Amino acid sequence: MADGWTVELARLRDALRAELFKVVRRRMTYICLAAFSALVVLFYVILWLRIREGPGTSPQTLLTWLAVRSAMSFANVVPYSLALERFFATLVCAIFAGTVMGNEFDWRTVGVVTGRGVRRWHFLFAKTVVSLAFTVVTLLLGLFIALAISAWFTSVYDLPWGDAGPERYIDAVLSMGRTLYTIFPFVFMALLFATLWRSGGLAVGAALGAFFIEGIFIGLLSAASGWPRLVPNFFLSINIDAVLRANGTFGGGDGNVPFALGEAGPPEWRGAMVLGAWSLAIVLVSFWVFLRRDIQE
Numbered sequence: 001m002a003d004g005w006t007v008e009l010a011r012l013r014d015a016l017r018a019e020l021f022k023v024v025r026r027r028m029t030y031i032c033l034a035a036f037s038a039l040v041v042l043f044y045v046i047l048w049l050r051i052r053e054g055p056g057t058s059p060q061t062l063l064t065w066l067a068v069r070s071a072m073s074f075a076n077v078v079p080y081s082l083a084l085e086r087f088f089a090t091l092v093c094a095i096f097a098g099t100v101m102g103n104e105f106d107w108r109t110v111g112v113v114t115g116r117g118v119r120r121w122h123f124l125f126a127k128t129v130v131s132l133a134f135t136v137v138t139l140l141l142g143l144f145i146a147l148a149i150s151a152w153f154t155s156v157y158d159l160p161w162g163d164a165g166p167e168r169y170i171d172a173v174l175s176m177g178r179t180l181y182t183i184f185p186f187v188f189m190a191l192l193f194a195t196l197w198r199s200g201g202l203a204v205g206a207a208l209g210a211f212f213i214e215g216i217f218i219g220l221l222s223a224a225s226g227w228p229r230l231v232p233n234f235f236l237s238i239n240i241d242a243v244l245r246a247n248g249t250f251g252g253g254d255g256n257v258p259f260a261l262g263e264a265g266p267p268e269w270r271g272a273m274v275l276g277a278w279s280l281a282i283v284l285v286s287f288w289v290f291l292r293r294d295i296q297e
Helices: 002-025 027-053 059-072 074-106 110-114 120-157 166-197 200-222 227-234 236-247 268-292
Strands: none
Touching: 002 120, 027 059, 027 074, 027 120, 059 074, 059 120, 074 110, 074 120, 074 166, 074 200, 074 236, 110 120, 120 166, 120 268, 166 200, 166 236, 166 268, 200 227, 200 236, 227 236, 236 268
16 A cells, blocks of 8 residues: 555656656746736836826826825835736736646647656646646746835835834735735636647637636626626635735725725635635546546547
C-alpha cells in the first residue's frame, strides 16, 4: 500500500515538475505578465494625468479630483490597487489557464503525455496548480508595481502614507487572499472550457465572455419581478463584490470613489460560500469530463 502511494506521489511530482518546466519556458507566460504590468502602469498614469488637470471649478469635479488623489495615496494602495488588479488579473489569468490547457489539445500532445506514465488526473491537477500559482504571481507582481508607483506619487504630492503597524500587513495579506479567491472561479472556468472543447482559443473566448456578459443578465433579471430577481444573488459578480467589500473602501468626500463598493448586497460569508460552491463544482466537472471522455476526439 505504501509503495503504491509512493509511486502515485512520484508520478504527481513528475507531472508538476514537467508542467512547471513548460510554463517557465513559454513565451505566453511572460507576455501575459508583461501585458498585465503594462495595464496597471497605464491606469496609474491616467490617474496621474487627472491629478495634473487640477480640481476644476465645480464641486463635483473637486470631489472627483480628491477621490483620485485619495486612490493614489499609499494609505489606500491595498484596497484600490487590488480592486484595479482584480479586473486585469482575471482577464490575464483566464487567458493563461485557457491556453495552458487548450494548447495541449491544439498541439496533439495531451495523448502523448498521458500515455507515458502520467495519469489523467495528474495531468489536469498539474495544470490547475500551475494556473493557480500563476494567478498568485500575477497579483503579487501587480501589487508590487502599485506599491512602487503609489509610494512615488505619495512622496511627490505629499499624500498620506497611512499606518505602518502589524495590523496593516495582516490586512494586506487577507485582502490578497480575498482577491485571489474571487479570481479563481474564472481560472477554473477557463480550464473547464478548454477540457470540454479541446481548444485554447474557444476556452479563452468562453471564459472572458462569461466574465463580461454576466453583468447583462444580472441587469435583466434584477429588473424582473418575482423570483427571477433572486437569481442574480447566485451569480459570480454579485458575490465577488460581497467578498471584496471586506478589503475596505476609501473616501473622497461623498463616497463617489472609483471601485469603492457600496453597502448593498449579500454579506461576505454568503458571497464566499457561493464562490466556493461554484469553484468546487467547476473543478469537479472538469476532472469528471477529462477522466471519462476520449481526449483524442
